[in-house]
Amino acid sequence: MFLSTLPLVTTDPNKLEAQAKEHLSAKSYAYVAGGAGERATMDANRLAFRQWKLIPRMLRSSPVSLQTTLFGHTHPSPLILCPIGVQRIFYPDGECATARAAAAVRVPYTLSTAASSTIEQVADAMGDAHRWYQLYWPKTDEITISLLTRAKKAGYSVLVVTLDTPALAWRPWDLDQGYIPFVTGLGNEVGFSDPAFQRIFRAAHGKDPADDITAASLAWAQDVFSGRGHTWDDLRLLREHWSGPIVLKGIQHVDDARAAVEAGVDGIVVSNHGGRQVDGAIGSLSVLSEIVDAVGDKLTVLFDSGVRTGVDVIKALCLGAKGVLLGRPWVYGLAIGGQKGVEQVVKGLLADTEQSMGLAGIAGVDGCTRDMLRFVEYSG
Numbered sequence: 514m515f516l517s518t519l520p521l522v523t524t525d526p527n528k529l530e531a532q533a534k535e536h537l538s539a540k541s542y543a544y545v546a547g548g549a550g551e552r553a554t555m556d557a558n559r560l561a562f563r564q565w566k567l568i569p570r571m572l573r574s575s576p577v578s579l580q581t582t583l584f585g586h587t588h589p590s591p592l593i594l595c596p597i598g599v600q601r602i603f604y605p606d607g608e609c610a611t612a613r614a615a616a617a618v619r620v621p622y623t624l625s626t627a628a629s630s631t632i633e634q635v636a637d638a639m640g641d642a643h644r645w646y647q648l649y650w651p652k653t654d655e656i657t658i659s660l661l662t663r664a665k666k667a668g669y670s671v672l673v674v675t676l677d678t679p680a681l682a683w684r685p686w687d688l689d690q691g692y693i694p695f696v697t698g699l700g701n702e703v704g705f706s707d708p709a710f711q712r713i714f715r716a717a718h719g720k721d722p723a724d725d726i727t728a729a730s731l732a733w734a735q736d737v738f739s740g741r742g743h744t745w746d747d748l749r750l751l752r753e754h755w756s757g758p759i760v761l762k763g764i765q766h767v768d769d770a771r772a773a774v775e776a777g778v779d780g781i782v783v784s785n786h787g788g789r790q791v792d793g794a795i796g797s798l799s800v801l802s803e804i805v806d807a808v809g810d811k812l813t814v815l816f817d818s819g820v821r822t823g824v825d826v827i828k829a830l831c832l833g834a835k836g837v838l839l840g841r842p843w844v845y846g847l848a849i850g851g852q853k854g855v856e857q858v859v860k861g862l863l864a865d866t867e868q869s870m871g872l873a874g875i876a877g878v879d880g881c882t883r884d885m886l887r888f889v890e891y892s893g
């Protein structure tokens with residue numbers, strides 16, 4: 514099999530980060546490639562994938578289909594693009610370039626609350642393609658309701674509520690750059706443009722957010738979006754103002770997965786935020802099967818953190834995930850080639866997934882079962 518033109522973006526998952534580095538400022542590179550603490554959880558995310566091995570089956574040739582149904586919609590694949598904040602620090606057109614790419618490759622895109630383009634701009638860029646909205650849950654209900662109302666009106670279908678970021682972790686690569694992107698990259702982000710936020714900001718500071726970008730006012734703004742102080746009971750407010758599916762992102766403990774069922778949400782993302790929050794936390798794939806065993810028949814379990822190859826996607830599906838969120842790799846594609854770069858990364862991953870499924874004798878997502886895997890710890 515030959516490609517008609519050479520790819521803009523390397524097809525080697527182990528070279529992608531280095532290629533993107535060439536296109537990024539030191540600060541932007543540190544923000545995407547860095548993690549919390551000594552990046553032990555980032556390492557654990559990858560090691561967890563290495564510890565599960567596929568056992569390929571033979572003489573089962575049948576056409577492979579990646580088709581997947583999530584929350585009542587049938588998609589061509591189980592992939593979803595992760596929420597990623599402040600994308601204009603990676604590429605001038607930021608979220609809109611990503612959104613157009615997602616629409617072109619027919620993969621849902623999850624817009625972050627911390628985006629550098631508005632809810633409405635990204636919706637326009639996507640036409641009628643599937644889009645999800647990720648909430649950094651504001652402390653003030655008025656802002657939460659305003660964001661949800663706007664997202665609903667702009668056609669976002671699934672609400673992803675990120676629970677693991679009541680504050681940013683200790684992230685040395687950012688700190689060494691004197692850079693806290695959620696704060697210093699925030700000038701034109703969605704939260705700032707929200708009318709309810711602007712009203713509350715003016716009441717507190719006597720100025721518009723755009724006229725008062727100081728470290729203190731930005732820290733104040735970040736605190737507004739921190740979600741600190743919310744409880745499981747507070748999810749009722751989100752349910753009141755969001756009629757579509759609600760998915761909780763950042764679940765790692767089986768009891769939190771059970772609490773999500775109790776709270777009546779529709780799904781969870783088993784995720785440790787790509788090792789960017791609690792350093793020393795367990796690799797995300799290591800908790801997937803126990804969570805699926807506990808709640809997989811009661812809500813939709815999705816997965817992220819550390820997915821880099823087609824076989825990674827297959828492993829997460831075999832351990833019971835119904836869909837897989839892709840993070841850093843497409844951000845690297847965005848940095849290298851904007852919309853085309855994101856498209857190439859996603860298309861490459863989908864082709865790799867399909868090819869690997871076929872080679873392993875798996876016909877599709879339903880054929881990804883736990884007996885296709887074995888846990889092996891190689892040493893030395």
Ligand code: FNR
Nearest residue numbers: 545595596597598625675786787818819820840841
């Ligand atoms: C993130 N992530 C994230 N998550 C979220 O809920 N809202 C956000 O705004 C962001 N922003 C963000 C920025 C950057 C640069 C990265 C790398 C990550 C976390 C993201 O959605 C996802 O959980 C991780 O990226 C998954 O880990 P890997 O696969 O990228 O290592």
